[in-house]
Amino acid sequence: MSFMQAFLANSQFESEQLQRDSGRSCEATVPAHPGFNAASDAAALDKAIKTKGVDEATIIDILTKRNNAQRQEIKAAYQSSCGKPLDAALKKALSSHLEEVVLAMLKPPCVFDAHELKDSMKGLGTDEDSLIEIMVSRDNKEMKEINKVYKEEFKKELAKIGRAH
Numbered sequence: 001m002s003f004m005q006a007f008l009a010n011s012q013f014e015s016e017q018l019q020r021d022s023g024r025s026c027e028a029t030v031p032a033h034p035g036f037n038a039a040s041d042a043a044a045l046d047k048a049i050k051t052k053g054v055d056e057a058t059i060i061d062i063l064t065k066r067n068n069a070q071r072q073e074i075k076a077a078y079q080s081s082c083g084k085p086l087d088a089a090l091k092k093a094l095s096s097h098l099e100e101v102v103l104a105m106l107k108p109p110c111v112f113d114a115h116e117l118k119d120s121m122k123g124l125g126t127d128e129d130s131l132i133e134i135m136v137s138r139d140n141k142e143m144k145e146i147n148k149v150y151k152e153e154f155k156k157e158l159a160k161i162g163r164a165h
Contacts, residue, residue, distance in 0.1 A: 030067040041066065042077035045086065049093045056098060059090070063105050071106055110145040111153075113138065117146070118154055 041062050048055035048062075063071060078086035087106050094102055104112055113134050120127035120134075138146065150158040 030065070033066050033070060036066065036070050036073075038070070038073040038077035039081065041070075041074045042081055042086070045074065045078060046082055046089070049089050054093045056094070059094075059102065060098075063102060068105075068109060072108060075106060110142065110149045113142075113146045114149040114153055114158075117150065117158065 044058060045062060048058035062074075066074065075086045078084075078089070082089070087103055090102050090106070091099060107115070116130055117134055120130035134146075135143075147158045150156065
């Protein structure tokens with residue numbers, strides 16, 4: 001049994017105990033935007049995407065000042081008002097690293113983490129720093145959600161991935 005397989009199979013993530021021991025709270029780094037309106041943000045993003053040359057500043061301003069839950073609401077509002085997924089529209093409008101970052105910001109945290117775990121284990125070698133960062137900084141509830149997403153998206157059990165590496 002490889003180290004990673006053993007680690008994944010036996011890990012327990014006890015954020016409540018860590019929080020009590022360290023006195024730290026686990027809160028979002030981006031607070032909810034005051035006066036948030038998903039429909040108006042979706043309309044502003046649509047306008048920024050359709051502007052000649054793409055208004056990257058508006059896209060950045062809106063998405064970086066909304067927390068993940070608000071970004072998920074914006075995605076739903078955009079789909080409802082424009083009839084297409086926001087991530088598809090942004091993928092078509094943007095390029096390079098900005099495209100990567102913006103598309104990553106649109107993923108729910110568990111989906112982002114599942115993809116990061118997959119990417120850290122693909123190809124030759126393993127990006128152990130990424131694996132460890134994700135695995136030790138998520139609580140039980142988050143790890144269960146990541147496991148669920150990983151299984152749905154990649155048709156493999158996260159705890160069994162160590163066998164291939």
